[in-house]
Amino acid sequence: MQLLGSIAHSCQIVGGDTRMARITLFRHAKAETPTADIADFDRVLAARGRRNADRMGRFVVECGLVPDLAIVSPAARTRQTYEVAAAHWPDIAVEHRPGIYEASAETIMTAITALGAAHEHVMVIGHNPGLVVLLHHLVESWPSGINMSYFPTSCLAEIGFDAPTIGEINPDDGRLLSFVRVRELPDI
Numbered sequence: 001m002q003l004l005g006s007i008a009h010s011c012q013i014v015g016g017d018t019r020m021a022r023i024t025l026f027r028h029a030k031a032e033t034p035t036a037d038i039a040d041f042d043r044v045l046a047a048r049g050r051r052n053a054d055r056m057g058r059f060v061v062e063c064g065l066v067p068d069l070a071i072v073s074p075a076a077r078t079r080q081t082y083e084v085a086a087a088h089w090p091d092i093a094v095e096h097r098p099g100i101y102e103a104s105a106e107t108i109m110t111a112i113t114a115l116g117a118a119h120e121h122v123m124v125i126g127h128n129p130g131l132v133v134l135l136h137h138l139v140e141s142w143p144s145g146i147n148m149s150y151f152p153t154s155c156l157a158e159i160g161f162d163a164p165t166i167g168e169i170n171p172d173d174g175r176l177l178s179f180v181r182v183r184e185l186p187d188i
Contacts, residue, residue, distance in 0.1 A: 021161045021169050022177065023112060023138065024067055024123040025131045029053040029084070029182075030153045031077040041101065045080045052154040052182045057085030059185055065158060065178070067123035069093045069116050073100040078125050081154075085125075093119075100126045105134035109171060117167030135159070138174035146179055154182035 030049035034040060045053065060066055066089045072082045074096045082094065095115050099107055108130050116122035124131065132151040138159045142148055148157070158178040161169035 028081040053084035057088040068119040
C-alpha cells in the first residue's frame with residue numbers, strides 16, 4: 001500500500017487556504033468468471049469482489065477519501081462495487097454513465113470535467129484499460145517502487161491538482177497522492 005503524504009489531511013495547498021481538487025480512480029471489484037451465457041456488461045461481483053468492495057469502502061472512509069461525486073459505469077460489477085463500498089459513506093451525488101463502460105481515457109476525462117466541474121473531489125468507478133491509461137495521462141511521474149501499470153480489481157488511485165475544483169484543473173499537472181490495492185490493506 002502506498003499512501004503518499006498524509007491521507008487523512010485537509011488537502012490544502014501549501015501557502016494558501018485553497019482546497020486541492022482530486023480525482024480518484026477506482027477499478028471495480030472482482031467479477032464472476034466470464035461465461036458464454038452472460039454478457040460481459042451483466043457480470044456480477046464474485047464473493048471475493050463483494051468482500052473487497054466492502055474493505056475498500058471502509059478504507060475510503062477511514063482515510064478521508066469520500067468523494068463529492070461518484071461517476072459509475074452502468075455495468076453490473078461497477079454498480080455493485082459502488083453499492084457495496086458506498087454503504088459505508090455518507091450520501092454523495094452519483095451519476096451512472098453508459099459512456100464509462102469500456103471507455104477510453106479521453107472519454108472518462110471528458111465525463112469527469114463535464115459532470116464534476118464544480119466539485120472538489122470526483123471518483124470514477126470503472127474499468128481497465130481506460131482507468132489505467134487515464135492514470136498515466138494524469139500523473140507524469142510517480143514515486144519509485146510503484147508499478148502504476150498494475151491496476152488490478154479493487155485498486156484505487158487518488159490524484160491531486162493545484163486547483164480548487166475539477167473545472168479548474170490542468171490535467172497534465174496531477175500528483176499521485178495515494179495508490180492502494182485492496183490486498184495491501186490492513187484489516188480495518
